[in-house]
Amino acid sequence: MGQGSSTAADSSSHSEQFTKDQLHKLFYARCISLLKPIELAFLRSNLNINPEEEQISRVISKLELASLLKLGQTEDDLTKGELNDAIDVIYRSLVFIGGLPFLEQGEEGLSLERLIVGIIFYSGQYKKIFTTFDFTKLFYLSLALPKAQVQVEEKSEKVPDEEPKEDEKISVDMLLPSQPEDPPELKAKKINWTKLPSTQLDLATPKLCAKRLQLILTLLLIQSSINKQTLDVQIETILEKWSQFSVYSTYISTFLNLNIKKDHSITFEQFQTINDLAPDFIQKKLLSLMTNSIISTNARTQKPPHTDIPHIEPMTPPPSASRHKFPEFIESKLVNAAFLAYISSLLSRSISPQNIVKLYAGSESGFSIRSLESKIFKWQAPTLFIISGKRLKSKIITTNKRYQAFDHEYPRYFLTSEQTLKSWQNDGERVTYAVYINSPWKNSNKVNFGDENTTILSIQPHADKFTSIHSSVIQGKSIYFNNLGMGIGFGNSQPLNKNGTRKYFPGDVSLTIEANLEFAVFRHVLQSSSPQVQAFFERSVQETIRNEQYEDRFIITDLEVWGVGSSRELAEQQREWEWEKQQAEARQSVNIRSLGEERAFLEMAGLVGNHGAGGSV
Incomplete structure (x- = not known):
């Protein structure tokens, strides 16, 4: 961890001798130098620390950490749902990461020194210290080994000679030679921390408890849903909806392990695949957790006591920016704040109650393609198409005449005798998909429309993502809206409706909705059996599913379209x-x-x- 190849600038560097205690102090000096004076002033103020006193060993309580993160002010706040457990996981993670540069160093509680080191890593500023660093690995260990210090101490008792003693000199590579008169901050900058030998923990042993991961994911989804301008107002309300956010953290957990249960474990190999689903999700949300609470929020709005730093008034947007506001966000059957945080994370796009407006809901306007057309075709910005229903049971498949008519027109890929349900699919369960459409809707009874930003998302029962294939020929034109009896398709070639012949041409990865908005099929196969079909979407980003062939056939119970855009x-x-x-x-x-x-x-x-x-x- 933290190891990297030396650069050309390192070739002329030399090494110097330091004790572990000296390196700890220098590393802390390097970290604290990355915080602005106003950020340190607020941190000390919020913790009632006298700036004239050196209190780096002062232990921060869990309640104090919750208060710093704007997640609670009293002991009663920590009794709300699973918030107390989530704060405990964050607390232990900071204790572990705060032990750098020697993770085997253990102590009870979260000291101010460890908190500041942890803040530097949570906020991403560690990149100014290390040229290469595996943050994902470190964070995984901080979650999987809440008592790692104790385990390492036990190990060191068995092999004391393998670990350097506190007063033992360690050879450290230097970027520049240090001078006797160098202050700690300058000397710390001259150390090549990337090449500092540190304890390498075996990743084959620790496993992360799925429940603990779900707590963290829930907390990060909540954090990403908060409007930064009204942080204190919203947080209490949002925390009351912990259970809503927890549902979506479960779907992300299920992506990592399709058959996961709360008492199961997540390996590091599974954990790091979260970046396939939502690139840098963990790191971005941890950064948000720090910068919108401990580091920045107060610094923009209040003058800290015991400092001459001038007060910074919050910026007021110009009148033109607030002239047009989205209608007040009202939750629907499918969309709430938790859903938007989840979608935004999967798409790596900002989609929130502040920039989304409901255009159509089948439960309100009726499940009619004409009604849908009248509601969504005038929106000239991106839209989110959300469809939900229950997986078809065998009774409906064999007795429902309307479904059988659709099934006759939709080409079979699997034999009737084949068992098409996979281990992660359950008969009658709820299935939900969402499609992000970047271009405006239009009638496309002859030619598809769309661009390469179109993305199909599996919402439940597990998270998944299917991105558009880059092709100079197709150019992302993967969508049709056929109001002449063939419905809506994502990832399909144009359907046939001529001279009494009706037929669909679903792609390898496709979502097809029949014209009555009653039935839908999501298909994921390795290669289409029809030469008339082109591939429009990449296969699943889930490692297990990527090479599986399956379908989700469901009866539609809810369909909504939301407009996404700017003021x-x-x-x-x-x-x-x-x-x-x-x-x-x-x-x-x-x-x-x-x-x-x-x-x-x-x-x-x-x-x-x-x-x-x-x-x-």
């Missing part, structure tokens, strides 16, 4: 909506007075006038 896009859309509203009102309010002689006829018929009393025949 500019919303402003343009609102202008169009307002114009349409005015046109509709104009059509409904005919100026009867201008009808002249025709008015008398209308009055006789009882259609106007007479105070609504009607006419006589």
